[in-house]
Amino acid sequence: MGSTLPLYLQIQQHLLEKINGGDWPAHHQIPPEEQLARDFGVSRMTANKAIRDLVQQGYLTRQPGLGTFVTDRKAESSLVDVHNIAEEVRGRGHLYSNDVLLAESIAADDEVALRLGVRLRTQVYHTRIVHRENGIPIQLEERFVNPRWVPGYLETDFRHHTPNEVLVAACPISDIEHVVEAVLVDETTARHLDTDTTRPCLSMIRRTWSGEHLISYARLIHPGERYKLRSSLHRS
Incomplete structure (x- = not known):
């Protein structure tokens, strides 16, 4: 049975598991929106919302021209x-x-x-x-x-x-x-x-x-x- 979570929250859950589990340490670059959209079968807008929310919560930071990275949020x-x-x-x-x-x-x-x-x-x-x-x-x-x-x-x-x-x-x-x-x-x-x-x-x-x-x-x-x-x- 598939998850009942909204799609953007499923992406957030995946990203947080990687961050909190230590697979993605501080300053690690996460996959781009396009890749997340393909992996989860969603629109780029949905992937963007998932990332944007985690940026606002302090888990991720965007660096223009470079990508999105995990913050040092221990x-x-x-x-x-x-x-x-x-x-x-x-x-x-x-x-x-x-x-x-x-x-x-x-x-x-x-x-x-x-x-x-x-x-x-x-x-x-x-x-x-x-x-x-x-x-x-x-x-x-x-x-x-x-x-x-x-x-x-x-x-x-x-x-x-x-x-x-x-x-x-x-x-x-x-x-x-x-x-x-x-x-x-x-x-x-x-x-x-x-x-x-x-x-x-x-x-x-x-x-x-x-x-x-x-x-x-x-x-x-x-x-x-x-x-x-x-x-x-x-x-x-």
Whole structure:
């Protein structure tokens, strides 16, 4: 059965899949209108509308005499502040959604105990969530929380409230620590992020404090071709 989407939206969907999937990186030249019209069996006017709309949305840019190119429009987070990823996505005018993979209480292993500042085998809260922008995975968040400081954490409906929202409401964040590196991920992580094990990802280790209390340790994995991190420093 064919798609029920209008023809110009079918073309847009095809172009966005190529862009968001990493097949067409920033500055890649997309096929000309004439070729898209032939490929989809539509008029050039219909192909033009599909491209024009994506130009207006910031996904594409036209360069007279040269063609149409993919813009550098990666999702972006600050390295200095801790923001709610749902608000970041909506702030770009996009649709936020997520997949809640795990929400449980576990015994802290060596790494978690060390990172979270608790004794080995201490019960801690653990969530694993895939965050999506317009349906495309942009972050796999694995978070460990000290129940002493956020006792109601697991009572949250994480489909509607992100871990960040819960932590900020329970314990105002005073200090953060970030460690960022490029990594290759395993098959399970690649599947969750709709990428493959040969494509580099950005890994961020984040620890957050509220006053003297270390409340959370998170491992955040982003597909490298869809995400960038930003830092700003203002000197007096």
